[in-house]
Amino acid sequence: MKSATDPVENLAQLIACPSVTPAEAGALTALESMLAPLGFSVERPVFSEEGTPDVENLYARRSGNGPHLMFAGHTDVVPVGDEAAWKFPPFSAAIHNGQMYGRGAVDMKGGVACFTAAVARHITKHGSLKGSISFLITGDEEGPSINGTGKLLEWAKAKGESWDAAIVGEPTNPDKLGDMIKIGRRGSLSGTITVNGVQGHAAYPHLADNPVRGLVTLLDSLLYPALDKGTKDFQATNLEVTTMDVGNPAVNVIPAKATATFNIRYNDSWTDETLMAEIHNRLDRAAGRRKLRPGRKTPVNYELTWRDRPSHVFLTHDDKLVGTLTKSVEAVIGRRPQLSTSGGTSDARFIKDYCPVVEFGLVGKTMHMVDERVDIADLETLTQIYERFIEDFLA
Template sequence: MKSSTDPVQNLAKLIACPSVTPAEGGALSALEAMLSPLGFSVERPVFSEEGTPDVENLYARRSGNGLHLMFAGHTDVVPVGDETAWSYPPFSAAIHNGEMYGRGAVDMKGGIACFAAAVGRYIDKNRDLKGSISFLITGDEEGPSINGSRKLLEWAKAKGESWDAAIVGEPTNPGKLGDMIKIGRRGSLSGTIVVHGIQGHVAYPHLADSPLPGMLMLLESLLYPALDNGTKDFQASNLEVTTIDVGNPALNVIPGKATATFNIRYNDTWSDETLMAEIHNRLDKAAGRRKLRPGKRAPVNYELIWRDRPSHVFLTHDNKLIETLTSSIESVTGERPQLSTSGGTSDARFIKDYCPVVEFGLVGKTMHMVDERVAIADLETLTQIYERFIADFFA
């Protein structure tokens, strides 16, 4: 079997590249070497922005008449952590007991390896491509996601590219291959609350104004009541307080400032604008309460700072794309996948502005962990699913 049609060989070549974000590490070159012999034209634009590292990306296309299918993903990986804790070196692609070990094995070099193999097999059987296939691959998904897919999509559109559908090869399955297709994602919105008080001695609290009681009231107002009870397609929106800090090492000093950060994963009950308005309204009401601040007449002196670039909630409604992938999975595995909007964000949040998009890839149990690994059998199964999907999509 040619290496470009063998997902195991493809993945071994990709894992061997230490492409810890934002380093290219040779991974895009390895992918280009797989795609060029299949007739793909390959471009590798580098994008920059002040204050962020330059990132190299890859766009490859093989053109034909008919629909244009995009496969999207990333070759960058998270750091390996404690390398001595790994059973095998994290970039060795070692195989043991039917599993390949390595950083990126499931998130998401494995998905890329399988799709490249599936395309190779499809082209071997169908010399004339019935449509166009493109690979949109970034090196900035695990990083700040500033110089990656967002700019790559804009760049490609400016060149005249357009797509009819996209599949993102992220690891979507929680237990076994065929469990789940992601047809949407919750939005993500982050903010920082700063409460200003007056620093002083704990023995003379009347001369100070601790920011902590006010902060507690503000945070309580964000946590209760719940933002919503969920919708038909999404679980309930959830706000998590991720840090609370006063920067105070002394036991006998009332701090002068408290800071808290939070993140909200929200469903289609909200837009980022309506959710921001709800948070402002809750904080303003809570700031005037005196529950924890007896004798304080002025409201809590706070400011709310929103983090840049919220991720918008979205849901894909394209029946052809969803049903074609569903039937492909069912025909290969015998399982009918659940349609889900669970989990975190992905680059699908950028792609949905250009074409309908779904996500389907490997089992994600070991992603980002020490000893990240994938079953060799799953690589072959996923390749078969992707090949069936390509054939049925263009049919």
């Protein structure tokens, strides 16, 4: 077993495992082989739920007297796409011009590799930990996120585990390493509107009721006016219509039904309950409008279905966690990172219910792309930042 202190070697081992979600494909085994020699106890529970694939996860802990720091992340990756379009095979971990190529290089096997190297260096230097460190790693972040981090946290808590802080190694930096620490995330809420009409001939609209007219009216009420103007810590809440369908291939038939799905990324002006109420109110008011339905006295006949498991908005206020990580970045890179709540959701949305959490990892420019890659120099720099953070946080 080679030393786990080298993030480049760690990452090469992880990329070599074709762990396209939800397949483990050896990635957790590779990580266990790095952590076990460092004195970590490792468990790999598998979680199941009807209608979703079984997922293997990893929980590793090395205990000491002091704070308990969690590092969270995932080893599953998105599909490679057109493999022939890659400059190098996507699981070869090829190095070219100072960069390592491979699916998961930045999202987020690179973060896992660097934190593992940082812990290995810390233990090599000190021989022990002043506190406890645990790795909470899932194979379900890029999938449904049902049999992964959420259940792994519940499982660990039931065993008596608790944490003082957590860092998620997602690729948070937009351009250069040290640009950004994520200290919160917007919430995410999705729903589907179904408008029921009366099918008929397009030449005889008075004998039918076109549901598309009603659907356009309802969607307009959701898009205008804006839901809010943003807050001190978050950008404005945004609603996007993501699908529309009538299931009608004929050009001369008024359809019987029209559906649209929307997603809302919302700030701390709202909870999922208050936002749902606002959407219902807007739709109810709009349903009676006649502008696009001349001669119709009845309101638009619609149904609204909410998708399961909304992601809740959160903001981390923990001064020790945020301050220590900020100072660690400054100490290694020489500039202060921006504290941000931008972007989509991550597994931090589950962790926030157990302890304060922030996200910091590599530059994310190539994540999910063909030729996903990471600068070799960034792997070393991120490892140094993590090592400094571990030293100062546990102290």
